[in-house]
Amino acid sequence: GKVRAPTHIISTISDDRGEEPCYAGVPMSTIIENGYGVGDVISLLWFKRSLPRYCTQFIEICVMLCADHGPCVSGAHNAIVTARAGKDLVSCLVSGLLTIGPRFGGAIDDAARYFKDAYDRNLTPYEFVESMKKKGIRVPGIGHRIKNRDNKDKRVELLQKFARTHFPSVKYMEYAVEVENYTLTKANNLVLNVDGAIGSLFLDLLAGSGMFTNQEVDEIVGIGYLNGLFVLARSIGLIGHTFDQKRLKQPLYRHPWEDVLYTK
Ligand code: ACO
Ligand code: LMR
Numbered sequence: 682g683k684v685r686a687p688t689h690i691i692s693t694i695s696d697d698r699g700e701e702p703c704y705a706g707v708p709m710s711t712i713i714e715n716g717y718g719v720g721d722v723i724s725l726l727w728f729k730r731s732l733p734r735y736c737t738q739f740i741e742i743c744v745m746l747c748a749d750h751g752p753c754v755s756g757a758h759n760a761i762v763t764a765r766a767g768k769d770l771v772s773c774l775v776s777g778l779l780t781i782g783p784r785f786g787g788a789i790d791d792a793a794r795y796f797k798d799a800y801d802r803n804l805t806p807y808e809f810v811e812s813m814k815k816k817g818i819r820v821p822g823i824g825h826r827i828k829n830r831d832n833k834d835k836r837v838e839l840l841q842k843f844a845r846t847h848f849p850s851v852k853y854m855e856y857a858v859e860v861e862n863y864t865l866t867k868a869n870n871l872v873l874n875v876d877g878a879i880g881s882l883f884l885d886l887l888a889g890s891g892m893f894t895n896q897e898v899d900e901i902v903g904i905g906y907l908n909g910l911f912v913l914a915r916s917i918g919l920i921g922h923t924f925d926q927k928r929l930k931q932p933l934y935r936h937p938w939e940d941v942l943y944t945k
Contacts, residue, residue: 694726705729719744723913727906728893735847736886742843743879743910746836747786749918755780760919764926765934773926777919781912783821789907792822792857792880797902800856806863822877823861829870837878844882849889857881876911883907 694705701709705725712722720737723744724730732740752761760777768776781787799809813820828834841858844851857873857880864871873881880902887893887901901907 694729705731707731723910727909728901730892732892733890736890739840739843739847739882739886740910742840744914744917746839747875747879747911747914749915749921752922755785756915756919757922760922761926761931762934764923765931767933770920770923773923774916774919777922778912778916781908781915786876786911786915787908788821788874788876789880789883789911790902790905792820792877793853793884793902793907795821796853796857796860796877796881797884797898799860800853806856806860809860810863810867820860820864822857822874822880823864824871825874826870828872828874830865830872831869833872834875834878836875837873840875840878840882844885848882848885851882851885853884853888854878854881879910880907 696703696706699708703709704712704722707725711717712725718737718741720740721731723740724732724737749757751757756777759780760773763773763776783791795809795813804812810820825834841851841854844854857877861871861873861877884898887898893901
Protein backbone atom coordinates (compact mmCIF):
# COMPACT_ATOMS: atom_id res chain seq x y z
CA GLY A 682 0.00 0.00 0.00
CA LYS A 683 0.86 3.68 -0.03
CA VAL A 684 3.28 4.98 2.55
CA ARG A 685 2.21 8.42 3.82
CA ALA A 686 4.89 10.72 5.23
CA PRO A 687 3.74 12.11 8.60
CA THR A 688 2.54 15.73 8.36
CA HIS A 689 3.17 18.54 10.80
CA ILE A 690 -0.30 20.04 10.41
CA ILE A 691 -3.77 18.51 10.29
CA SER A 692 -6.54 20.72 8.90
CA THR A 693 -10.20 19.87 8.35
CA ILE A 694 -12.11 23.03 7.41
CA SER A 695 -10.92 24.23 4.02
CA ASP A 696 -8.86 23.18 1.03
CA ASP A 697 -7.15 25.45 -1.48
CA ARG A 698 -5.38 22.81 -3.55
CA GLY A 699 -7.92 22.33 -6.34
CA GLU A 700 -9.16 24.64 -9.05
CA GLU A 701 -11.09 26.66 -6.49
CA PRO A 702 -11.05 26.90 -2.70
CA CYS A 703 -13.54 24.73 -0.81
CA TYR A 704 -15.06 25.51 2.60
CA ALA A 705 -15.92 22.23 4.37
CA GLY A 706 -16.00 20.55 0.99
CA VAL A 707 -18.26 23.16 -0.63
CA PRO A 708 -16.60 24.83 -3.65
CA MET A 709 -16.45 28.63 -3.75
CA SER A 710 -18.50 28.70 -6.97
CA THR A 711 -21.37 26.90 -5.20
CA ILE A 712 -21.17 29.37 -2.32
CA ILE A 713 -21.40 32.33 -4.67
CA GLU A 714 -23.83 30.87 -7.23
CA ASN A 715 -26.25 29.65 -4.53
CA GLY A 716 -26.25 33.06 -2.88
CA TYR A 717 -24.80 31.87 0.43
CA GLY A 718 -24.26 34.58 3.05
CA VAL A 719 -21.78 35.21 5.85
CA GLY A 720 -23.86 32.97 8.14
CA ASP A 721 -23.37 30.06 5.75
CA VAL A 722 -19.64 30.70 5.54
CA ILE A 723 -19.41 30.77 9.35
CA SER A 724 -21.40 27.51 9.48
CA LEU A 725 -19.03 25.83 7.04
CA LEU A 726 -15.76 27.10 8.49
CA TRP A 727 -16.66 26.88 12.18
CA PHE A 728 -19.22 24.09 12.41
CA LYS A 729 -18.06 22.19 9.31
CA ARG A 730 -21.61 21.74 8.01
CA SER A 731 -24.35 23.60 6.20
CA LEU A 732 -27.05 24.74 8.59
CA PRO A 733 -30.73 25.49 7.86
CA ARG A 734 -31.55 29.03 6.72
CA TYR A 735 -33.06 30.13 10.04
CA CYS A 736 -29.79 29.19 11.77
CA THR A 737 -27.54 31.07 9.34
CA GLN A 738 -29.91 34.04 9.51
CA PHE A 739 -29.69 33.96 13.30
CA ILE A 740 -25.88 33.92 13.11
CA GLU A 741 -25.98 36.93 10.78
CA ILE A 742 -28.35 38.78 13.10
CA CYS A 743 -25.92 38.17 16.01
CA VAL A 744 -23.07 39.60 13.91
CA MET A 745 -25.10 42.66 12.92
CA LEU A 746 -26.44 43.33 16.43
CA CYS A 747 -23.03 43.02 18.08
CA ALA A 748 -21.06 44.94 15.45
CA ASP A 749 -20.93 48.07 17.59
CA HIS A 750 -22.28 49.66 20.75
CA GLY A 751 -20.97 53.19 20.57
CA PRO A 752 -17.64 54.78 21.49
CA CYS A 753 -17.92 54.45 25.28
CA VAL A 754 -17.70 50.67 25.71
CA SER A 755 -14.41 49.04 26.70
CA GLY A 756 -13.40 47.76 23.28
CA ALA A 757 -14.19 50.90 21.31
CA HIS A 758 -12.53 53.08 23.95
CA ASN A 759 -9.29 51.10 23.66
CA ALA A 760 -9.38 51.20 19.86
CA ILE A 761 -10.01 54.97 19.91
CA VAL A 762 -7.16 55.66 22.36
CA THR A 763 -4.83 53.46 20.29
CA ALA A 764 -5.80 55.17 17.03
CA ARG A 765 -5.17 58.54 18.64
CA ALA A 766 -1.71 57.33 19.66
CA GLY A 767 -1.01 57.05 15.94
CA LYS A 768 -0.97 53.28 15.74
CA ASP A 769 -1.85 51.19 12.70
CA LEU A 770 -5.19 49.51 12.02
CA VAL A 771 -4.22 46.06 13.28
CA SER A 772 -2.85 47.48 16.56
CA CYS A 773 -6.06 49.49 17.10
CA LEU A 774 -8.19 46.45 16.35
CA VAL A 775 -6.37 44.05 18.67
CA SER A 776 -6.17 46.68 21.41
CA GLY A 777 -9.98 46.80 21.31
CA LEU A 778 -10.38 43.04 21.00
CA LEU A 779 -8.20 42.45 24.05
CA THR A 780 -10.91 43.89 26.30
CA ILE A 781 -13.36 41.15 25.29
CA GLY A 782 -13.64 38.75 28.18
CA PRO A 783 -15.77 37.63 31.12
CA ARG A 784 -17.22 41.08 31.84
CA PHE A 785 -17.44 42.50 28.34
CA GLY A 786 -18.71 40.53 25.35
CA GLY A 787 -16.94 37.32 26.27
CA ALA A 788 -19.51 35.83 28.64
CA ILE A 789 -21.46 34.02 25.91
CA ASP A 790 -19.97 30.52 26.23
CA ASP A 791 -20.03 30.66 30.01
CA ALA A 792 -23.66 31.79 29.90
CA ALA A 793 -24.49 28.87 27.61
CA ARG A 794 -22.56 26.43 29.80
CA TYR A 795 -24.17 27.52 33.07
CA PHE A 796 -27.71 27.89 31.68
CA LYS A 797 -27.47 24.45 30.06
CA ASP A 798 -26.16 22.79 33.17
CA ALA A 799 -28.83 24.41 35.36
CA TYR A 800 -31.69 23.64 32.92
CA ASP A 801 -30.56 20.05 32.32
CA ARG A 802 -30.36 19.50 36.10
CA ASN A 803 -33.88 20.95 36.54
CA LEU A 804 -32.66 23.67 38.89
CA THR A 805 -35.20 26.38 39.59
CA PRO A 806 -33.92 29.91 38.82
CA TYR A 807 -33.78 30.47 42.58
CA GLU A 808 -31.63 27.34 43.13
CA PHE A 809 -29.38 28.22 40.19
CA VAL A 810 -28.77 31.88 41.07
CA GLU A 811 -28.33 31.20 44.78
CA SER A 812 -25.91 28.32 44.11
CA MET A 813 -23.84 30.66 41.91
CA LYS A 814 -23.89 33.26 44.68
CA LYS A 815 -22.64 30.67 47.18
CA LYS A 816 -19.77 29.85 44.83
CA GLY A 817 -19.03 33.58 44.46
CA ILE A 818 -19.61 33.50 40.68
CA ARG A 819 -21.62 36.19 38.90
CA VAL A 820 -24.19 34.69 36.57
CA PRO A 821 -22.70 35.07 33.08
CA GLY A 822 -25.19 36.66 30.70
CA ILE A 823 -26.90 38.63 33.45
CA GLY A 824 -26.32 42.31 34.28
CA HIS A 825 -25.51 45.47 32.38
CA ARG A 826 -23.89 48.81 33.16
CA ILE A 827 -26.59 50.95 31.51
CA LYS A 828 -29.49 48.62 30.73
CA ASN A 829 -32.15 47.83 33.31
CA ARG A 830 -35.72 46.69 33.85
CA ASP A 831 -37.13 49.96 32.45
CA ASN A 832 -34.56 50.34 29.70
CA LYS A 833 -34.26 46.80 28.36
CA ASP A 834 -31.70 45.96 25.70
CA LYS A 835 -33.42 46.20 22.31
CA ARG A 836 -30.88 43.73 20.87
CA VAL A 837 -32.05 41.07 23.31
CA GLU A 838 -35.68 41.69 22.38
CA LEU A 839 -34.87 41.43 18.66
CA LEU A 840 -33.03 38.13 19.12
CA GLN A 841 -35.86 36.73 21.21
CA LYS A 842 -38.48 37.81 18.69
CA PHE A 843 -36.61 36.18 15.81
CA ALA A 844 -36.07 32.93 17.72
CA ARG A 845 -39.65 32.71 18.99
CA THR A 846 -40.81 32.98 15.38
CA HIS A 847 -38.28 30.69 13.67
CA PHE A 848 -36.76 28.23 16.16
CA PRO A 849 -38.47 24.88 16.81
CA SER A 850 -37.82 25.34 20.53
CA VAL A 851 -36.58 28.19 22.74
CA LYS A 852 -36.53 26.27 26.02
CA TYR A 853 -33.06 27.41 27.08
CA MET A 854 -33.87 31.04 26.29
CA GLU A 855 -37.14 30.83 28.24
CA TYR A 856 -35.16 29.42 31.15
CA ALA A 857 -32.73 32.36 30.90
CA VAL A 858 -35.74 34.71 31.00
CA GLU A 859 -36.96 32.98 34.17
CA VAL A 860 -33.49 33.50 35.65
CA GLU A 861 -33.69 37.18 34.64
CA ASN A 862 -37.11 37.49 36.31
CA TYR A 863 -35.52 36.22 39.50
CA THR A 864 -32.34 38.35 39.34
CA LEU A 865 -34.48 41.44 38.65
CA THR A 866 -36.04 40.95 42.06
CA LYS A 867 -32.54 41.51 43.47
CA ALA A 868 -31.45 44.56 41.44
CA ASN A 869 -32.83 46.64 38.61
CA ASN A 870 -29.84 46.21 36.29
CA LEU A 871 -29.63 42.41 36.52
CA VAL A 872 -31.27 41.97 33.12
CA LEU A 873 -30.57 39.25 30.59
CA ASN A 874 -27.83 40.89 28.53
CA VAL A 875 -26.90 40.34 24.90
CA ASP A 876 -24.27 37.73 25.85
CA GLY A 877 -26.87 35.79 27.84
CA ALA A 878 -29.43 36.04 25.07
CA ILE A 879 -27.00 34.76 22.43
CA GLY A 880 -25.66 32.07 24.76
CA SER A 881 -29.07 30.65 25.66
CA LEU A 882 -30.44 30.98 22.12
CA PHE A 883 -27.40 29.30 20.62
CA LEU A 884 -28.10 26.34 22.89
CA ASP A 885 -31.60 26.26 21.41
CA LEU A 886 -30.16 26.53 17.90
CA LEU A 887 -27.66 23.72 18.47
CA ALA A 888 -30.13 21.42 20.25
CA GLY A 889 -33.20 22.29 18.15
CA SER A 890 -31.60 21.96 14.71
CA GLY A 891 -30.96 18.26 15.41
CA MET A 892 -27.59 18.64 13.71
CA PHE A 893 -25.35 18.47 16.76
CA THR A 894 -24.81 15.78 19.38
CA ASN A 895 -24.82 16.70 23.05
CA GLN A 896 -21.08 16.06 23.07
CA GLU A 897 -20.60 18.50 20.19
CA VAL A 898 -22.60 21.17 22.02
CA ASP A 899 -20.34 20.74 25.07
CA GLU A 900 -17.29 20.97 22.82
CA ILE A 901 -18.57 24.13 21.11
CA VAL A 902 -19.13 26.05 24.36
CA GLY A 903 -16.00 24.47 25.92
CA ILE A 904 -13.75 25.74 23.13
CA GLY A 905 -15.44 29.17 23.10
CA TYR A 906 -17.06 29.31 19.65
CA LEU A 907 -19.81 31.62 20.85
CA ASN A 908 -17.45 34.29 22.17
CA GLY A 909 -15.92 34.01 18.71
CA LEU A 910 -19.18 35.40 17.35
CA PHE A 911 -18.82 38.54 19.46
CA VAL A 912 -15.14 38.88 18.53
CA LEU A 913 -16.01 38.62 14.85
CA ALA A 914 -18.94 41.00 15.09
CA ARG A 915 -17.26 43.67 17.22
CA SER A 916 -14.23 43.72 14.90
CA ILE A 917 -16.52 45.50 12.42
CA GLY A 918 -17.17 48.32 14.88
CA LEU A 919 -13.61 48.51 16.16
CA ILE A 920 -12.31 48.92 12.61
CA GLY A 921 -14.97 51.60 12.07
CA HIS A 922 -13.89 53.51 15.20
CA THR A 923 -10.26 53.33 14.09
CA PHE A 924 -11.06 54.78 10.65
CA ASP A 925 -13.27 57.41 12.29
CA GLN A 926 -10.49 58.69 14.57
CA LYS A 927 -7.98 58.76 11.72
CA ARG A 928 -10.43 60.55 9.42
CA LEU A 929 -11.09 63.11 12.17
CA LYS A 930 -7.31 63.50 12.69
CA GLN A 931 -7.77 63.26 16.43
CA PRO A 932 -4.74 64.14 18.59
CA LEU A 933 -3.05 61.97 21.22
CA TYR A 934 -5.51 61.14 23.97
CA ARG A 935 -4.66 62.06 27.54
CA HIS A 936 -7.13 61.42 30.31
CA PRO A 937 -7.99 64.58 32.34
CA TRP A 938 -6.50 64.83 35.84
CA GLU A 939 -9.89 65.97 37.15
CA ASP A 940 -11.33 62.59 36.30
CA VAL A 941 -8.80 60.69 38.41
CA LEU A 942 -9.07 60.35 42.16
CA TYR A 943 -5.45 60.70 43.29
CA THR A 944 -5.28 59.18 46.71
CA LYS A 945 -2.87 57.39 49.03
N1 ACO B 1 -24.82 37.87 38.70
C1 ACO B 1 -25.05 38.07 40.01
N2 ACO B 1 -24.89 39.26 40.61
C2 ACO B 1 -24.47 40.29 39.86
C3 ACO B 1 -24.19 40.15 38.50
C4 ACO B 1 -24.39 38.87 37.93
N3 ACO B 1 -24.15 38.66 36.63
N4 ACO B 1 -23.79 41.34 38.01
C5 ACO B 1 -23.81 42.20 39.03
N5 ACO B 1 -24.22 41.58 40.15
C6 ACO B 1 -24.45 42.17 41.47
C7 ACO B 1 -23.37 41.79 42.42
O1 ACO B 1 -23.95 41.71 43.71
C8 ACO B 1 -22.44 42.96 42.35
O2 ACO B 1 -21.74 43.03 43.53
P1 ACO B 1 -20.27 42.33 43.64
O3 ACO B 1 -19.34 43.33 43.02
O4 ACO B 1 -20.08 42.17 45.10
O5 ACO B 1 -20.26 41.05 42.89
C9 ACO B 1 -23.42 44.12 42.18
O6 ACO B 1 -24.46 43.57 41.36
C10 ACO B 1 -22.89 45.31 41.49
O7 ACO B 1 -22.01 44.92 40.48
P2 ACO B 1 -21.33 45.95 39.53
O8 ACO B 1 -19.99 45.45 39.13
O9 ACO B 1 -21.39 47.33 40.09
O10 ACO B 1 -22.28 45.88 38.32
P3 ACO B 1 -22.00 46.48 36.97
O11 ACO B 1 -23.26 47.08 36.53
O12 ACO B 1 -20.82 47.34 36.98
O13 ACO B 1 -21.58 45.20 36.12
C11 ACO B 1 -21.43 43.62 34.47
C12 ACO B 1 -21.99 44.96 34.84
C13 ACO B 1 -19.90 43.68 34.45
C14 ACO B 1 -21.94 43.29 33.06
C15 ACO B 1 -21.89 42.56 35.49
O14 ACO B 1 -23.29 42.53 35.56
C16 ACO B 1 -21.37 41.17 35.19
O15 ACO B 1 -20.23 40.85 35.55
N6 ACO B 1 -22.20 40.32 34.50
C17 ACO B 1 -21.78 38.98 34.16
C18 ACO B 1 -20.86 39.00 32.96
C19 ACO B 1 -21.59 39.34 31.68
O16 ACO B 1 -22.64 38.81 31.39
N7 ACO B 1 -20.98 40.23 30.88
C20 ACO B 1 -21.52 40.58 29.55
C21 ACO B 1 -22.20 41.92 29.58
S1 ACO B 1 -22.97 42.30 28.00
C22 ACO B 1 -21.72 42.77 27.00
O17 ACO B 1 -20.64 43.04 27.42
C23 ACO B 1 -21.92 42.83 25.50
C1 LMR C 1 -21.74 46.21 24.24
O1 LMR C 1 -22.35 45.61 23.38
O2 LMR C 1 -20.61 46.68 24.06
C2 LMR C 1 -22.38 46.46 25.54
O3 LMR C 1 -23.51 45.74 25.80
C3 LMR C 1 -21.52 46.80 26.66
C4 LMR C 1 -21.92 48.16 27.17
O4 LMR C 1 -21.37 48.56 28.20
O5 LMR C 1 -22.78 48.81 26.60
